[in-house]
Amino acid sequence: MIKNLLIIVILFICINIFSSDITDSLQLNEVVITASRSLQNSALFKVTIDSFVIKQNKENSLSDLLTNNSSVFIKSYGRGSLSTASFRGTSASHTQVLWNGIKINSPMIGQTDFSIIPVFFIDQLQILQGGSSIIESSGALGGTIVLENQPEWNKKFEMTINQEIASFHTYGTFAGITLGNEKWQTKTRCIYRSSLNDFKYYNTTVIPYRYDIQKDADYYQYALQQELYRKIDTKNTISFVLFGQYNDRNLPKIMSYEGGKIDESQQDKNIRSTLTWNSFINQKINVQVQTAYAYDNLQYYRYFNQFNYINNDSRSFSNSFFNNLEINYSISKNTIIKPGVDYNYYKASIFDYAPVIQSGYNKERNEISFYTALIHRFNSKIVANVLVRQEIVDTKDIPIIPMLGIEYKFIQDKDFFLKINVARNYHYPTLNDLYWIPGGNPNLKPEKGYTADIGIDFKYKVITQNAVTKLSSFVSQIDDWISWMPTEARYWQAMNLKEVFSRGVEWYQKIDGKLLKLNYTVIFNYAFTLTSDNYSLKSADENRNHQLPYIPKNKYNLFTKLEWKHFYFSYNHIFVDKRYTSPTSENNPVEIILNHHYLNNISIGRKIKVKKNEFDLQIKIDNLLNTDYQAILFRAMPGRYYTFTLQYKI
């Protein structure tokens, strides 16, 4: 490995030495455009992930991007393994993911696996916090992560090819081509990634301690995305996006395992497609119609090779159809009303073919949602955003889901807002919660959440440098939180159990500008989250007010990017506070605590332009200080590793 690295570094140096004679590319300063704040997104708590952060992570999965560059906490089972989001102390099914307007959480499990979402296919990424998620859908008690693709009407032609070589026999090829003119555009992107994932780690869960090489953790992924945009005339646009991916991975054992060989693997297949028609009927009215389809297939296999015994052979399929009609009517320049309707249909089936299980279920779900948003500007200082959703799931009415947001502009000419948002939200039980055999409970009630956010949103200048501060505080109470508990009947059952009270602070800070000849950007995300579970089930501990497992009280990340002539450098510093691993109390004698850890990632890159051809070379070092850490107890994480990428763009 060191020899390979040396070759790569020497190559890098040589290319730099020889390229200084070639025409340099123009380094454009970033221009900050301050448009008048649109009424549409008033009084909402949301964070937009900067586009260069997306570019920095283009070879990674969404899991890595969010862990290192947002306040969302990602719970990861290891490199390439299942990663779920935990937003403000809520569970993975309380974080909704929207892809071009459609919900992609599995209707069966209710979660999204962030480790198989490639960042390379994302153009825009936003996080809607707490009650603000209701503008897009119900059920996201923690928040929603919004992935969007958009046309770039200015681009007539662009082609990129990216090759990645990284530690642990990791290889990735990323390619994209964009073609078009003012009336139409086509974008195609594809990926192939694979990794043996045979990283070395120090195993302190066996006796004696020793260095181990991670086994049975290899994975590979193919993915393709095709976008088609057509401007029929100045008023009508049609967009079509098609996504498909196949992911195959072996699942490693926990570190303390020293038994015989067991094969455990998972295959994920997903297809998503969406067709949207957007029309400006006149200057005041805009209509959007969307229809979409998603297919999800997950196979999980556990097999004891020595005895030819299949322990699990679970295959699940779901077909989801989404339809949405939304009218955006600007009654006046101070008032907008947005009525809309969603109709979604899901058909899901799962069956485990293992000889001793042979069971599963086959179910459908219909979801209808009527909603109206009313946004009104009272005067130059105050804007209110009220939204109401009425949902019917499988002919059952869910109580009304309201959201009220108020925005107050402190000073006339400055971008300084105070925002308040209160909402009540419901999360319907997943298909597995209701119908899993054994233990599914068709009598489950929806989980209920109340959230309140208050915060400030401030764009300003510090001398000549640009700054953005978003500071907010939230409280949230979730009742009837569904938990699977072991029962005396020897299997686990889904129950409306917990009452979780979370509160915290989120801080997003950005500074960018130019110092001497350096362009720099610094982004800081901090989240403080306190959660406690007050459910009424019997307990040995008096102390029930205990931080929920795997929720750190504090976490922050700092991302710095420097650009100088054709060079760029970035540094990412991450801190995750200690986490409990079980619901026992602080004073419990056998509580296992994951210690806090710091992570450091750096990258250095160089852009070279030869006429119209652009080359970009980059070396990344992740976990620079070789920190020993875990995201989940006893599941190994890699130490320091290197990634070398070469991009060609024309």
Added chain:
Amino acid sequence: MKEIHLCILFILFFFSCKKEEPFYTIGKLDSIQSEKSRGLFVLNEGNFMFGNSSLSYYSINNKEIINDIFFNVNKSPLGDVAQSMIVYGDYAYIAINNSGKVYVINKDNFTYIAKITGLTSPRYVSILNEKKGYISDLYSNEISIFNPSTFEITGKIDIGNKNSQFNQHTSEQMLFYGNKLFVNCWSFDNKILVIDTQQDKIVDSIDVRIQPQNMVIDMNNKLWVLTDGGYQGNLFGYEEPALIKINTTTHQIEKTFVFNNKEDSPGDLCLNGSGDTLFFINSNVYQMAVNSTQLPTNFFIPSLGKLFYAMIIDPVNSDLYVSDAVDYQKSGIIYRYNYKAELLDSFQVGINPGFFCFK
């Protein structure tokens, strides 16, 4: 320009420090001294796939519980789902079901001695003499034979049944009687296998009811088997559980006591020191004399909302220890009663205290 490249090289090779400590903290570190007097081990299973099992030790003389003794002494976690343990000679042998290994520790100062790895799903350990012991398994259709002094696997007994779709036979508890070893086949099965310990071969099998879970041999040398009856949706079958009395010489079933309901889930069958009274948990704790003609109708100790999980009777003074799993997530509690079912003591242990073992 060239200086920057040199700097880069320096940075790349500069950071090579490693932290060589565990990244986790477990429990409170109590001081542990060597304990030669009588004591009770409490083995806590933890949660499946979490790796949070632990070992607790209750000193009977001092009436003191020490938790997490394995980690405290050996600085490494016990593993994933510690199933059972046995004390033999100077050592204690612990079967860690989902970590594929058996740990051997010193029974007085709890230090790690050795481990037997490469197993599939080890359940129970039984030791015949200092040269031979057996390890039963839930998935492999084999009983491993090992040497308890050298800690090496010396052989295997194949107990596979190729004609079954249910991965038979698996092995669970094991009891010696003369030159015989009785083994119950619990998972999707209904047999007791009889193995000759000199030849290490199956010599007989006894058909009992669905899923025999526990076995004990009483003062009259009768083998008692408690079946759990399966469960709703079990492809092998679902019926009422039963307590079955078997003659250890002829292998004939002498009496079968069938429970009233399929929903009953009795377990944790154990005997008192004199071997004349059976105890089991069926939500509550029940006792039954070995010459009884019917199942007990009244409980011995009521659960009163507790989740009774495992039990043992002190062979010396007939104290009864029963564990409460609470909610299977939080740490469990052990209750100590005297032979008159009066509560004497209670103490907190690890998660899912599933097995007791006296030393």
